[in-house]
Amino acid sequence: MTILYVLHTTNPGNGASVAFMSMLQGLIPLGVTPVVVLPDQEGIYHELKRQGVEIICSRYRMSTFPYLKGMKNKVLFLPRLIARLILTHQAIRNITRQAKECHVDMVHTNTSVLSIGYHVAKRLSVPHVYHIREYADKIGLHIIPSQHTLVSQLGAPHSYAICISRDLQAYYRLSDNNRSVVSYDGGDTQQEPMPHNKKEPFFLLVGRVQQAKGLELLLEAYASYHAQIQRPYPLYIAGGIADAHYYHRLIAFVRAHDLDESVNFMGQRRDVDQLMQRAVALILTSPYEGFGLTFMEAARKGCLIIGRYTTGVKEQMDNGKELEGTDIALAFQTTSQLASIMIDVTKHTPNHYDLYRERAYRTVCSEIYDQKRNVQRVFDFYNQIIQREKNETKNNSSIPAAIPPHTRER
Known part of the structure; x- marks a missing residue:
């Protein structure tokens, strides 16, 4: 299967980047063909390029309001917000155009504070997965135009979620939602003896x-x-x-x-x-x-x-x-x-x-923290999504079209 991954940062030290790179190394041998969308050609871009992963680069920022702290940020708030919205619109068009050539099966956004992937998935008519890693508004990341936007997208048709903790899943009211799973970020699959360095x-x-x-x-x-x-x-x-x-x-x-x-x-x-x-x-x-x-x-x-x-x-x-x-x-x-x-x-x-x-x-x-186990959980979830989408398409196509009122038997 071909998955379009949309990342909000290329910073190799960012927790989301670390978790993504580890997850990707486990998914590729299972049969996932990744196409990775990045906002710049820095950091992990070079590592992905070295591995031969297909990359789409397009300038964009997180789908959150710019910082307001300090006089300079307050003065520049509106221009930055407008620029961010313009970049988002351009990125959605650019990414959609390039992704069409890749024939992706779904879009997987590596964070919950970036909506570009969701809109690209809608344009491509494929399912979308949010990888929820943060509490957004609770940590000062205020989603444009509001947190309700993310909640609505999570509840939309063809929308799914992977949460990195049960607490996050509960926070977004997804605990009883069968379109959501919990998968810990895991860690190093090579277990070495615990270090006993002098403290x-x-x-x-x-x-x-x-x-x-x-x-x-x-x-x-x-x-x-x-x-x-x-x-x-x-x-x-x-x-x-x-x-x-x-x-x-x-x-x-x-x-x-x-x-x-x-x-x-x-x-x-x-x-x-x-x-x-x-x-x-x-x-x-x-x-x-x-x-x-x-x-x-x-x-x-x-x-x-x-x-x-x-x-x-x-x-x-x-x-x-x-x-x-x-x-x-x-x-x-x-x-x-x-x-x-x-x-x-x-x-x-x-x-x-x-x-x-x-x-x-x-x-x-x-x-419970074994990376191979959690990668397998993500891969199984992908297969469940694809099967569910096929079943829904099949069921919808089997429903006969409504008979126009003027042709119904009397």
Whole structure:
């Protein structure tokens, strides 16, 4: 089968990109012929090109309103919005024209905040799949013209959804919808022994610097922790700056609390795996984490996890507790709880938490997170969609046309 995949970014470090590339490597051997739509010729474009994957490039942006924070963004809001709408219209026409030559069986959009794929699918008269990875409006991604647009599209004929967690599926009211499935992003199919690197005295957060990652709560908790500990561990934040206005606000907080020497914004890193292996603990503070891919990565690297007990991270913790019979990570919900956990971690030696790390590692290496299993689930869903569409077409064609009133027998 030929699938048209529509991506919103080519950033190789983006979680959606990482998950897509891993999924694609599993689907191709099963018989999927991919045609990938990208907004530019950067990042993963080169890797896909090297693999011989057919690519359609067309300029477009996410189907969300531009940022409004800061005076400059407010002044440029309307011009940016108009430009975004024009690009979207042009992209739909361009992609549809090129996709017709590929004879695609369906369109699969790799995110829920991009509607271009949905409209292309309608023009091609093929089913569409949204891969729902985010809570959209809850993390500051406001869909044009409203969140109701996405909800309507999810409920439209020939529309299907793959959700990366049960919580996301429930959020979009798809739990009882047979046109929706849950498939975890999975992870590395090559299972290696859990690393036992010597832990270094620093806390780590991996993620882009933006409000959706809950960094304000992290810094508030860290400031409280820093004031109560004689020799506090430094905090490393590894991730690019996605929101400059928000970043400057965080820097102002750091300076106001004399944390300049303790908080290190490291920027985008290529050695995240090594940082996870060395860190005494990874902290996850996002209030609306779709799945928690960083959770999985850290657990595989033998890193203790301190996670905010909500949405996708909560789901992974609950899965672990069900499998192991006890906690696999240290959970918090409030700023004071996080500060207390950081104090406890500092007071104990790293091997005090060895059992947590081992349980977390066994959990993420279990069957429910096996990438081959989840790729197969996606492939089976594709086949179900194609069969369902064929049956619906057959049933519709077998219904006799209505007899015009003037020809009916009296």
